[in-house]
Amino acid sequence: MTAHGEGERDEAGQPADVPSGSGSPAESIAVPAARERARAIPEAAVARLAVYLRVLSGLEERGTGTVSSEELAAFAGVNSAKLRKDLSYIGSYGTRGVGYDVAVLIGQIERTLGLTKKHRVAVAGIGNLGHALANYGGFLNRGFPVAALFDLDPDLLDVPVGGIPVSSVDDIVEVCREREVTIGVIATPTEGAQDVCDRLVEGGVVCILNFAPVVLQVPEHVEVRKVDLAVEMQILSFHVARRNQEAMVVPGVAGTDAGPPGGGANGNGNSDSAPERGDVDGMVVRP
Amino acid sequence: MTAHGEGERDEAGQPADVPSGSGSPAESIAVPAARERARAIPEAAVARLAVYLRVLSGLEERGTGTVSSEELAAFAGVNSAKLRKDLSYIGSYGTRGVGYDVAVLIGQIERTLGLTKKHRVAVAGIGNLGHALANYGGFLNRGFPVAALFDLDPDLLDVPVGGIPVSSVDDIVEVCREREVTIGVIATPTEGAQDVCDRLVEGGVVCILNFAPVVLQVPEHVEVRKVDLAVEMQILSFHVARRNQEAMVVPGVAGTDAGPPGGGANGNGNSDSAPERGDVDGMVVRP
DNA sequence: AGATGTGAAGCATTTCACAGCT
DNA sequence: AGCTGTGAAATGCTTCACATCT
Numbered sequence: 128m129t130a131h132g133e134g135e136r137d138e139a140g141q142p143a144d145v146p147s148g149s150g151s152p153a154e155s156i157a158v159p160a161a162r163e164r165a166r167a168i169p170e171a172a173v174a175r176l177a178v179y180l181r182v183l184s185g186l187e188e189r190g191t192g193t194v195s196s197e198e199l200a201a202f203a204g205v206n207s208a209k210l211r212k213d214l215s216y217i218g219s220y221g222t223r224g225v226g227y228d229v230a231v232l233i234g235q236i237e238r239t240l241g242l243t244k245k246h247r248v249a250v251a252g253i254g255n256l257g258h259a260l261a262n263y264g265g266f267l268n269r270g271f272p273v274a275a276l277f278d279l280d281p282d283l284l285d286v287p288v289g290g291i292p293v294s295s296v297d298d299i300v301e302v303c304r305e306r307e308v309t310i311g312v313i314a315t316p317t318e319g320a321q322d323v324c325d326r327l328v329e330g331g332v333v334c335i336l337n338f339a340p341v342v343l344q345v346p347e348h349v350e351v352r353k354v355d356l357a358v359e360m361q362i363l364s365f366h367v368a369r370r371n372q373e374a375m376v377v378p379g380v381a382g383t384d385a386g387p388p389g390g391g392a393n394g395n396g397n398s399d400s401a402p403e404r405g406d407v408d409g410m411v412v413r414p
Numbered sequence: 415m416t417a418h419g420e421g422e423r424d425e426a427g428q429p430a431d432v433p434s435g436s437g438s439p440a441e442s443i444a445v446p447a448a449r450e451r452a453r454a455i456p457e458a459a460v461a462r463l464a465v466y467l468r469v470l471s472g473l474e475e476r477g478t479g480t481v482s483s484e485e486l487a488a489f490a491g492v493n494s495a496k497l498r499k500d501l502s503y504i505g506s507y508g509t510r511g512v513g514y515d516v517a518v519l520i521g522q523i524e525r526t527l528g529l530t531k532k533h534r535v536a537v538a539g540i541g542n543l544g545h546a547l548a549n550y551g552g553f554l555n556r557g558f559p560v561a562a563l564f565d566l567d568p569d570l571l572d573v574p575v576g577g578i579p580v581s582s583v584d585d586i587v588e589v590c591r592e593r594e595v596t597i598g599v600i601a602t603p604t605e606g607a608q609d610v611c612d613r614l615v616e617g618g619v620v621c622i623l624n625f626a627p628v629v630l631q632v633p634e635h636v637e638v639r640k641v642d643l644a645v646e647m648q649i650l651s652f653h654v655a656r657r658n659q660e661a662m663v664v665p666g667v668a669g670t671d672a673g674p675p676g677g678g679a680n681g682n683g684n685s686d687s688a689p690e691r692g693d694v695d696g697m698v699v700r701p
Numbered sequence: 702a703g704a705t706g707t708g709a710a711g712c713a714t715t716t717c718a719c720a721g722c723t
Numbered sequence: 724a725g726c727t728g729t730g731a732a733a734t735g736c737t738t739c740a741c742a743t744c745t
Contacts (some may be wrong), residue, residue, distance in 0.1 A: 171714065177648040179719055181627055185686055195726065200701045204629035207726095211696075215728055223722045223727045240648050241655025248647075255549055259542030260643070271647050272480050333657065334650035336643070339466060342491035352646050356547070359639050360558050361464040362533075363597055365455075366637045368528025370620065378534035396436075458736065474724055482704065494704095502706055510705045511745045 171212040173240070178203050182237045184193075187229050197227035247274035249308040249332070251323045252315030253283055253293055256338060259290040260312060283398040296323060303330025312336045323394065332339070442699045459500040465490050467523045468499070482513040511685070534561035536595040536619070539571055539602030540580055541627060547599060548576040549563050561593040567604065583610060590617025599623045600630075 154245070159260070168176075182202040186194060196214075200207040214221065217239045221227045237243060246272050248258050261276055276293045278284070283293045303311075303326075311327035311337060313320050322337035327335060329405050334350045337343055340358075344350055418491045455463075465617075483501075487494040501508070504526045508514045524530060530542045534556050537547050548563055563580045565571070571578045571649070573660050581589050583606070590598075598614035600622060605628035606650060614622060623631055627645075628637050 143430075169714065173649055173652050174645060177642075178629075180648070181644075197726085199459040202629070205714080208718090209714090211727065212715080212729080219728065221727050223723075224725045226726070239655075241651045241658075242648065246647075246651055246654060255542055255546030259546060260540055270651070271584070271644075308589070311531070311656060315607075334654055336646050337649060342465075342489070349658075350650060350656070352650060354641060354643070354646060355464075356641070357556070357558075358461060358464040359465070359623055359641060360533075360597065361529065362460055363532055363637060363639060364528045364557070364625060365460050365526070367533060367596060367621055368526075368531070370635070370637075371528075400698065456736065484704085493738080495738095495740090498706065499737080506705090506706065508705050508743070510743075511703045513704070 159275050168216045168239070172216055175203070175205060175209075176240060178205075178235050180216045180387060181211070181239070183229055183233045183236070187233060191229055193222075193226045193228055195384070196221070199227070217379065235256065239344075242270045245270055245272055246309045246334075247272055247307055248312060249273075249275040249277065249303055249306075250312045250314060250332075251277040251299070251325065252313060252319070252338075253278040253280075253288055253298065254314065256315040261291065269311065274308055276304050277323070278301075296326065299323065299326035300330040301326060303332060306334055306350060310334045310336070312338070314338045317341055427450040451556055452567070455503045459503055460527070462490070462492060462496075462500050463504070463523050463527060465492075466500070467520065467527070469515055470520045474520060478516055480509075480513045480515050483508070486514070510529075529557045532557055533596045533621075534559055534594055535597045535599060536560075536562040536586075536590055536593075536614065537599045537601060538564040538566065538583065538586070539599065539600060539625075540567075540575055541604070544601040545575060547601060548578065558597065562589050563593050564589075564610070583613070586610065586613035587617040590614060590619060595619055597621045597623070599625070601625045604628055638697065 128193070174368070179199060180200060183194075186202075195329050196207045196211045203210065211221075217235055220231050234275045250257050250273060253261065253276055255357075257276070258276070273289065273291060275295045276288055276291050277299055278293050279296050284295055285292045287293075298410055302308075308330065309332060309333070310331040311324075312322055314325075315323055317339050320337065320341050321343060324335060324337070324345065328345060328349055331346065335343065335352070337351055337353045337381040338355070340355055342353075345351055431698070443652045445588065464488060467517065469486060470481075474505040479550075483494045483498045487497040490497065498508075501514070504522055507518050507522050512701075537544050537560060540563055544563070544565070549561055559636060560576065560578060563575055563578050564583045564586055565580050566583050571582060574581045584699075589595075595614075595617065598621070600610055600614075602610055604626050607628050609628060611622060611624070615632060615636055620635065622630065622639070624638055624640045625642070627642055629640075632638055633682065
């Protein structure tokens with residue numbers, strides 16, 4: 128996806144014509160230049176950098192000082208060429224003949240991902256999923272302090288969850304502005320999602336992680352990512368079906384000869400880039 | 415995502431030589447043919463088909479009989495050319511000059527995704543996230559009945575969650591075989607994930623949805639998808655950082671002139687294909 | 702007219718393979 | 724010798740634009 132160069136990218140970039148300047152269209156530097164905005168790091172690489180970061184943190188804890196691209200790639204489940212290319216986007220921090228200094232690399236990736244600045248997070252929809260997000264201290268806290276929780280249910284109001292009292296969705300705008308929230312997580316059911324989203328945006332949130340199975344409408348300066356469990360399940364279903372079909376063609380192994388045969392182990396990952404996700408029906412937990 | 419053509423794909427396909435037939439290597443149709451196994455539908459398209467399906471279900475409920483590619487695309491947040499190409503992978507079920515019959519299309523997408531066969535699901539790790547998954551009836555039930563729950567915590571054993579009693583992780587293999595579970599969801603903390611995964615596989619599970627921030631090692635016949643919230647957050651963080659940087663270059667709009675300006679609304683989606691995900695640290699909820 | 706289905710062009714990402722530093 | 728960093732080739736996905744069918 129779980130992800131990549133999804134179509135709808137704001138292709139247009141900026142309006143072709145200069146907004147204010149009325150005059151002669153002719154020779155300005157303009158038109159093609161609009162497109163030259165170097166998007167630097169490929170979207171797909173950004174997602175992997177986050178993975179490398181986790182692996183590197185683990186290595187650092189275990190006192191490892193340096194790693195080769197080969198080793199790091201193995202831990203992250205990618206191949207080494209891809210890893211080196213990904214790292215090359217953020218600069219040259221390796222030492223030829225040696226490898227990468229773990230601490231240095233961690234620092235550089237954090238810088239690139241903007242993790243030096245702590246982004247305050249608000250979670251809307253304190254059902255099971257919301258609880259899961261708010262409760263586990265170690266989760267969001269590594270750079271993403273949860274600063275506010277919102278729900279409709281009056282029974283939840285002011286009850287602290289993971290140390291933070293739940294506020295009313297009516298106060299989203301106000302609270303988000305006060306606490307300078309920049310990232311919003313929507314864990315509400317489908318119905319409330321767009322409304323909550325609008326409020327978060329009005330409250331100054333610029334990035335949204337959406338668990339509700341709807342395509343949110345947002346102004347273009349807002350970035351949305353979607354996580355849709357039902358879609359993930361359906362993708363898995365597709366692969367089971369495909370596998371079964373293939374098995375049908377090649378008779379060979381039929382029975383339920385259980386157990387991992389050779390025990391071969393391959394790295395894994397979401398084998399794709401899942402742009403939009405949705406689901407057949409409400410899947411998210413209670414408001 | 416999310417889901418497709420990730421590098422590590424089992425390139426090799428089937429063994430180059432015909433499994434059984436020993437004889438002369440010479441003129442068989444073989445060698446290049448191995449590679450010709452049409453992988454048919456692009457992984458990225460599969461993820462979107464699931465989204466179209468959700469939208470179509472909504473339309474059907476509201477009694478809509480037909481839709482044009484333009485309309486359907488708008489609801490799904492993609493452009494119509496992409497939608498038509500995606501649908502073309504599963505066959506020609508539209509009517510030129512008219513559009514698509516909603517019911518027919520639903521049927522065809524369900525068939526393609528293998529949703530006609532109900533896949534039984536097991537959830538391991540009944541913390542907040544596990545509860546979220548197990549509880550909400552409407553979630554997995556649309557084609558994915560939850561057939562088993564597993565946890566380490568003795569206090570949870572036999573306590574029914576969403577109608578299903580929790581079993582011990584020690585019984586994973588046995589229970590999964592008995593209940594013919596084909597899809598496993600891992601919502602445990604990092605530590606237990608690989609162990610649980612091994613057991614699920616031994617119990618006959620062929621697809622795994624993994625919420626733990628580790629790259630699971632699995633035999634190659636098993637498909638794994640990963641959902642990693644920390645990675646999602648970090649990707650968002652990256653975008654905030656990039657945006658701020660750009661804003662720095664182009665002085666223009668500085669202040670906190672809140673509120674959605676024009677109110678422009680663009681469809682959204684995960685702007686990329688995130689193959690592997692991971693996270694800086696434990697993020698998943700309690701076991 | 703109106704909308705689908707699809708070759709072909711256009712981009713993006715991945716992989717190869719090797720020059721170049723330590 | 725070993726391993727990084729990176730052009731260039733290969734692959735895959737998206738968008739265009741139009742022939743084709745109703």
